[in-house]
Amino acid sequence: MAVKHERGAPLDGPPRAVLRRGVANMDANDTRQRLLRAAATEIARHGFKGASLRGVAARADIRAASIFHFFPDGKEELARAMLEHIMETIATRMTPTIDAGSNLQPADLIVRCTAELWDFMAEHPEYAGALMREAFQPDEDAMVEVVRENGQRIVALATAYIEAAQAEGELGSFDVGRFLFRLTSFTITFHASPTMRRYILGAGHSANDERDAFLRSIRDEISSDALE
Numbered sequence: 001m002a003v004k005h006e007r008g009a010p011l012d013g014p015p016r017a018v019l020r021r022g023v024a025n026m027d028a029n030d031t032r033q034r035l036l037r038a039a040a041t042e043i044a045r046h047g048f049k050g051a052s053l054r055g056v057a058a059r060a061d062i063r064a065a066s067i068f069h070f071f072p073d074g075k076e077e078l079a080r081a082m083l084e085h086i087m088e089t090i091a092t093r094m095t096p097t098i099d100a101g102s103n104l105q106p107a108d109l110i111v112r113c114t115a116e117l118w119d120f121m122a123e124h125p126e127y128a129g130a131l132m133r134e135a136f137q138p139d140e141d142a143m144v145e146v147v148r149e150n151g152q153r154i155v156a157l158a159t160a161y162i163e164a165a166q167a168e169g170e171l172g173s174f175d176v177g178r179f180l181f182r183l184t185s186f187t188i189t190f191h192a193s194p195t196m197r198r199y200i201l202g203a204g205h206s207a208n209d210e211r212d213a214f215l216r217s218i219r220d221e222i223s224s225d226a227l228e
Contacts, residue, residue: 032070034060037126039082044129044192048079080146086127087150093120106165111219113158114183118211121191128192155180162222171222183218190214 038059042051053075057064071077097112104112121128131147158180165171190197190210197205 028070031060031062031066034062035067035070035078036082036085037124039078040086040124040126040130043079043082044126044133047133048075051075051079053078082127082130083146084150086124086131087147087154090117090120091150091154106161106170107219107222110162110171110222111215114187114218115211115215117184118187118214121187122207122211125191125194128188128190131188132192174221179221186214 035056038056039051041059042055046052046055053067054064056075056078057067067078068074071081093116094113097109097116159176162171162176162179166173166176201210
């Protein structure tokens with residue numbers, strides 16, 4: 001069906017009703033994303049128990065009652081959705097790199113995946129803050145379980161890949177669990193703690209320089225000629 005603009009010339013496209021539904025869906029998705037980011041900031045600041053739906057609504061610039069349209073079960077459902085979104089997004093962003101991994105040396109693949117994690121946390125420091133809060137001050141078993149369930153899948157995949165590459169002599173000999181813990185904890189802490197970062201590194205430090213230095217340190221640690 002052709003749709004005409006104001007001067008009468010036909011335009012190819014869906015009917016207005018379809019367009020309106022599409023716009024409404026985009027608006028709803030945008031609101032949901034704002035709520036997830038707002039929930040992360042609120043939890044990072046106050047913890048799960050101290051976070052309030054009123055605070056989330058204020059940060060997302062919507063009415064508190066509107067949150068229940070997206071998350072009928074309230075704060076716990078919202079917090080679970082936020083943590084699941086973080087984990088799913090990390091996995092989704094890494095997937096293209098992992099899919100292309102057959103053409104990469106193991107060290108190159110690990111560094112690229114690390115860069116994806118770093119860049120995601122740089123884009124969303126509120127997510128880094130929420131993860132750090134839940135990591136160091138877990139105050140709700142349901143939230144901890146979400147991190148555990150999703151994190152275990154990523155960790156199991158990374159561990160299996162690294163250990164196989166080590167067995168082939170393509171990576172150095174290092175403790176995989178400790179390596180993954182240092183990688184994730186430093187990345188999260190760096191982006192979740194801007195005040196500590198400025199205090200220790202100085203106000204003039206460059207985040208890009210730190211990114212490059214960190215990725216170099218990762219490559220040095222895992223290279224096949226690394227010291228045992």
